[in-house]
Every structure is written in C-alpha cells, then in structure tokens.
Amino acid sequence: xxxxxxxxxxxxxxxxxxxxxxxxxxxxxxxxxxxxxxxxxxxxxxxxxxxxxxxxxxxxxxxxxxxxxxxxxxxxxxxxxxxxxxxxxxxxxxxxxxxxxxxxxxxxxxxxxxxxxxxxxxxxxxxxxxxxxxxxxxxxxxxxxxxxxxxxxxxxxxxxxxxxxxxxxxxxxxxxxxxxxxxxxxxxxxxxxxxxxxxxxxxxxxxxxxxxxxxxxxxxxxxxxxxxxxxxxxxxxxxxxxxxxxxxxxxxxxxxxxxxxxxxxxxxxxxxxxxxxxxxxxxxxxx
Numbered sequence: 001x002x003x004x005x006x007x008x009x010x011x012x013x014x015x016x017x018x019x020x021x022x023x024x025x026x027x028x029x030x031x032x033x034x035x036x037x038x039x040x041x042x043x044x045x046x047x048x049x050x051x052x053x054x055x056x057x058x059x060x061x062x063x064x065x066x067x068x069x070x071x072x073x074x075x076x077x078x079x080x081x082x083x084x085x086x087x088x089x090x091x092x093x094x095x096x097x098x099x100x101x102x103x104x105x106x107x108x109x110x111x112x113x114x115x116x117x118x119x120x121x122x123x124x125x126x127x128x129x130x131x132x133x134x135x136x137x138x139x140x141x142x143x144x145x146x147x148x149x150x151x152x153x154x155x156x157x158x159x160x161x162x163x164x165x166x167x168x169x170x171x172x173x174x175x176x177x178x179x180x181x182x183x184x185x186x187x188x189x190x191x192x193x194x195x196x197x198x199x200x201x202x203x204x205x206x207x208x209x210x211x212x213x214x215x216x217x218x219x220x221x222x223x224x225x226x227x228x229x230x231x232x233x234x235x236x237x238x239x240x241x242x243x244x245x246x247x248x249x250x251x252x253x254x255x256x257x258x259x260x261x262x263x264x265x266x267x268x269x270x271x272x273x274x275x276x277x278x279x280x281x282x283x284x285x286x287x
Contacts, residue, residue, distance in 0.1 A: 003120050005113040005153040007077030013108040018063045022049045022100045028058050031183040032217045042230040053232045054098040057217040059137040063106050064188030080145045087212035088121055088142035091239035095135040104128045104136055114156030120148040161280040168255035174222045178249035184214040210246040219254055219267050223283055236284045243276035
C-alpha cells in the first residue's frame with residue numbers, strides 16, 4: 001500500500017543542517033527573473049551583494065541548494081512515483097528577515113494526509129532555526145499525488161478563498177523566460193519533469209513545465225515590487241495554491257486586491273484563455 005495515514009501522520013522526517021551564501025541568494029533571485037533592468041536600484045537589491053536583501057520565498061530552496069539528485073517521495077507511510085506528483089500548496093512564514101548568508105537547522109514532519117478520491121495530498125511542515133535556536137521561518141507545503149487516493153483517509157477541509165466582487169486594485173503582467181526552468185533547477189529541484197521532454201510527455205505534459213515554486217517566487221517578487229516598493233523585509237507570509245501549470249516562456253497575469261488582513265492574489269496564464277495558475281494566494285505584511 002503506497003500510503004498509510006496511520007504511519008504517515010505525525011512522522012518526523014528528520015533534521016537537516018545547511019548553510020547559504022550571498023551567491024546562493026543572487027542565483028535564486030536571478031532564477032525568478034530578477035535583474036531584468038540591471039541598473040535599477042530596486043533590482044540590484046535582489047542581485048548585487050552590496051545591500052542584498054532576501055525574498056522570503058528563498059526559504060523554499062535554502063536547505064536543498066546542494067542537492068543534485070531528483071527528489072524522492074518516500075516517507076514513513078508514503079511511497080509515491082515522482083511522475084505522479086505535483087506541488088499542491090505552499091506557505092512561507094518569515095519570523096524575521098532572512099540574512100543574505102547564514103546557517104540553519106530545519107526539522108520536518110508530516111502533519112496530515114488527505115484522501116481526495118483520485119489523488120492523495122501529503123502536508124508537511126518545516127521549521128528552520130538559526131544556530132541559537134531562534135526561529136527563522138516556517139514552511140507548510142502539500143504535494144498532490146495523482147492516482148494515489150482511495151486509501152480510506154480523511155478528505156480534508158475546503159479552504160477555498162472567495163475573490164472580491166469589485167475590480168482588483170492592481171493587475172500585474174509578468175514575463176517568464178524560455179530557459180527559466182533550467183535556471184531554477186540549479187536551486188536544488190532536479191525533477192526531470194522540468195527539463196526532460198520525454199519525462200514530461202510520460203507524465204502527461206506536452207513539454208517540460210515550470211516548477212511550481214518558481215512561479216510562486218516570481219509572483220511573490222512581482223507583488224512585493226508593486227505594493228511594498230520591493231522591500232522584502234515587509235513580507236510576513238506568502239501562501240498559494242498551485243491551480244495549474246506554467247510553461248516556461250509564457251506570460252503571467254496577477255490580480256491583487258487589498259484586504260484588511262493583507263493582499264489577496266490570483267494568477268492566470270493570459271495566452272491560454274486566463275487558465276488558472278495560482279489561486280487562494282495571500283501575502284501578509286509586517287506593518
């Protein structure tokens with residue numbers, strides 16, 4: 001049986017010690033498309049070591065920067081073929097601004113497993129602390145395993161966010177690069193789904209798709225630039241549901257509403273009849 005919730009839920013996936021440098025942060029930002037205007041003072045805050053700041057979504061790659069093998073979905077009570085897996089949701093909670101270089105320890109556990117009938121959803125939580133034990137960030141992520149449902153588990157809650165009936169406060173059009181997936185995989189996710197055409201075809205896609213976490217970072221940066229003047233220290237949290245795929249090179253369109261609790265966001269692919277890309281997306285600020 002590939003999924004056994006009685007074993008999986010609560011399982012401790014261990015502790016990982018890791019470090020990162022300013023060059024790692026710069027690579028991550030470049031892989032999101034930063035630096036398109038190489039003389040812009042705001043873009044240089046993402047790409048130049050003098051005054052370098054860190055987008056909180058860097059936390060999603062920080063522990064895996066030195067990983068060179070494709071990931072495996074093999075946990076206590078969970079054994080899933082990588083070709084069936086898509087990223088479902090991601091949330092980053094920044095407990096304080098991430099330094100441009102540093103060391104940390106991260107511990108991960110499985111907090112839930114849901115049975116969606118035709119698919120399974122595995123929810124993990126990772127807490128990273130610095131050398132003094134002070135929390136840096138918390139990650140909550142879910143993976144969507146196609147064809148792995150039906151094991152008799154709980155279906156899980158519905159957390160769909162209703163969009164306001166009014167027009168958005170901003171509409172942001174953001175390009176992606178044809179080579180963006182090849183750049184982003186250098187940040188640690190070597191899943192061949194994002195580089196190998198034959199692997200992508202076997203998984204049901206016409207060509208390699210962009211990493212969901214790359215799209216996630218691209219939109220976090222776009223909204224931070226538009227609403228927070230590019231000040232990454234003002235981002236307290238960023239959460240999104242991956243509602244559809246992105247093909248490298250296609251543009252993205254993001255609609256943003258100001259709400260009392262933060263910024264409500266949805267992203268589509270305008271060249272594919274506004275196909276959903278990110279939904280139930282929310283950014284909260286420190287102020």
